[in-house]
Amino acid sequence: MFTQNLEGCQLEEKLSPKIEMLERFRKAYGAGELAPLSLVEQREDIIAFQKVIEPFLKFEDVLILGTGGSSLGGQALYALSAQEKPHLHFLDNIDPHTFEKLFMDLNPKTTGLVVISKSGLTVETLMQLLTCMQRGLMEEVLVITEPQENPLRKLAKSQNWPCLDHPPDVGGRYACFSVVGMIPALLGGIDVFAFRKGAAEVLRSHLENSEPTALLGAQVGLFLKNKRGKSLSVLMPYSDQLHFFALWYCQLWAESLGKNGKGTTPVAALGTVDQHSQLQLYLDGPKDKFFTLIAPQWAGKGDRITSTLIPEFVHKTMGDLFSAELRATYETLIRNQCPVRLMGIDEVNEKSLGALMMHFMIETILTSYLEDLNAFDQPAVEEGKRLAREYLAL
Numbered sequence: 001m002f003t004q005n006l007e008g009c010q011l012e013e014k015l016s017p018k019i020e021m022l023e024r025f026r027k028a029y030g031a032g033e034l035a036p037l038s039l040v041e042q043r044e045d046i047i048a049f050q051k052v053i054e055p056f057l058k059f060e061d062v063l064i065l066g067t068g069g070s071s072l073g074g075q076a077l078y079a080l081s082a083q084e085k086p087h088l089h090f091l092d093n094i095d096p097h098t099f100e101k102l103f104m105d106l107n108p109k110t111t112g113l114v115v116i117s118k119s120g121l122t123v124e125t126l127m128q129l130l131t132c133m134q135r136g137l138m139e140e141v142l143v144i145t146e147p148q149e150n151p152l153r154k155l156a157k158s159q160n161w162p163c164l165d166h167p168p169d170v171g172g173r174y175a176c177f178s179v180v181g182m183i184p185a186l187l188g189g190i191d192v193f194a195f196r197k198g199a200a201e202v203l204r205s206h207l208e209n210s211e212p213t214a215l216l217g218a219q220v221g222l223f224l225k226n227k228r229g230k231s232l233s234v235l236m237p238y239s240d241q242l243h244f245f246a247l248w249y250c251q252l253w254a255e256s257l258g259k260n261g262k263g264t265t266p267v268a269a270l271g272t273v274d275q276h277s278q279l280q281l282y283l284d285g286p287k288d289k290f291f292t293l294i295a296p297q298w299a300g301k302g303d304r305i306t307s308t309l310i311p312e313f314v315h316k317t318m319g320d321l322f323s324a325e326l327r328a329t330y331e332t333l334i335r336n337q338c339p340v341r342l343m344g345i346d347e348v349n350e351k352s353l354g355a356l357m358m359h360f361m362i363e364t365i366l367t368s369y370l371e372d373l374n375a376f377d378q379p380a381v382e383e384g385k386r387l388a389r390e391y392l393a394l
Contacts, residue, residue, distance in 0.1 A: 001352070002343050004343050006217075010339050015216070021369045025365060036170045037177075046182060052183070053186050056112040061088075062111070062112045063088075063091055063102075063114070063132065065115045074088075074176075078090070079242070086187060089102060112139060112140040113129070114183060114184065115143045117166075118145065120150025144165075145165075147165040147166075171376050174252070190350055192350070198354030199354035202354075202359050203362070214362035225264050232266075232289040234292065235294070237270065238294060240270070242348060245356065246270070247268050256364045256368060258380075271329060283333070287338065291340040291341065293340060296344075298323040
C-alpha cells in the first residue's frame with residue numbers, strides 16, 4: 001500500500017491515538033452510514049458496468065460531462081491510462097472557447113458522451129449537454145444521475161438514453177469508488193478491481209488496527225492547525241500521474257471541512273515543478289503550512305545516461321534525479337521549520353491510487369469528527385447556485 005512517515009512534523013512528543021474517534025468511525029461503518037467506503041467491497045457492479053460501456057469502446061473519443069466530484073475522481077483515475085482510444089475528454093467547465101476548440105477536432109460519428117450529475121440539476125452540466133446536442137454529438141449517450149425525477153433524467157428518458165443510478169447516499173466528492181469513477185476508469189482501460197482492492201486494504205486496516213494511518217494524520221494535522229497555526233495543507237506528489245489526485249484531494253478536503261469558521265485550506269502542488277515556483281514561498285514566506293509529500297520509488301527508473309557531455313549525469317537516470325530532488329525538498333522543509341509528512345509508495349498504479357484515495361477519505365471523515373463537523377454537506381455553496389440561476393434568467 002503505502003508508508004506514512006510523521007517524523008518531519010516536528011512534534012515534541014507522540015500524540016496519543018484518539019481511540020474514541022476510531023470507534024465512532026467503525027460504528028458508523030458497521031451501521032451502513034459510510035456508503036462511499038463500503039463500495040470497495042463490491043465486484044458485481046463492475047461486471048455490469050463493463051457491459052454498459054461496450055458500445056463506447058468503438059469510438060475515437062468520449063466526452064465526460066460533469067464538474068466537481070462528478071469529474072475529479074475520474075480524472076485522477078484516467079491519469080493512469082496508457083491506452084490510445086477511446087480518448088477521454090473531461091469537460092468540467094463552461095468556457096465557450098474550450099468547447100469550440102474541441103468541436104473543431106471531433107467527428108460526431110466517432111464520439112460518445114457520458115453525462116454525470118448527482119442531482120440532475122447541475123446547470124453547468126446541463127448547458128454542456130445541450131451544447132453538445134446542438135453540435136450533433138448524440139451518437140451514443142450514457143447518463144449517470146440519482147434515481148429520482150430531475151431535468152437530466154427526464155431528458156434521458158425523452159431521448160431513450162441509458163441511465164445509470166448515482167447512489168443517493170454517496171456525495172460527489174466521495175464518489176470515485178462508485179459508478180461515477182468506475183465508468184470513466186473502465187473506458188480508460190484502468191484495472192478497477194486493483195483500484196478497489198488497494199482501497200479495501202486501507203479500509204480494513206482502519207477497521208482492525210489500533211493506530212491506523214488516517215487517524216494519526218488527522219490528529220497531527222489538527223494539532224498543527226490549533227497549536228502551531230498551520231492553516232494551509234499542501235499536498236505535493238512527485239508524480240505527474242498524481243496531479244489530478246491532488247486536485248481531487250483539494251475538493252474533498254475543502255468542501256468537507258471548510259465550515260463554521262473551521263478547516264485548513266488545501267493546496268495542490270507538484271514536484272519538481274513547484275520547486276521552481278512555490279518553494280521560495282514555502283521556505284521563506286509565512287510559516288502557516290503543513291506539507292504532505294507523496295514519494296514513489298523513482299530511483300533507477302528511466303534511461304541511464306551514457307553520454308559524458310555533462311559528467312554529473314553519467315550513469316544516472318531521470319528517476320535518480322527525481323528521487324534526489326524529492327529527498328532534498330523533504331530535508332530542506334524540515335531544516336526551515338516546515339512540518340512535513342512523507343507518504344511513500346512503491347509505484348504509481350491502480351492499487352496505490354485506491355489506497356491513497358481511501359486514506360484521505362478516512363482522514364477527512366476522522367478530522368470532521370475531531371472538529372465536530374458534518375463531512376458530507378456543503379451548505380455555503382447553495383446561495384451561489386441559486387443566484388446564478390436568477391442572473392441567467394435576467
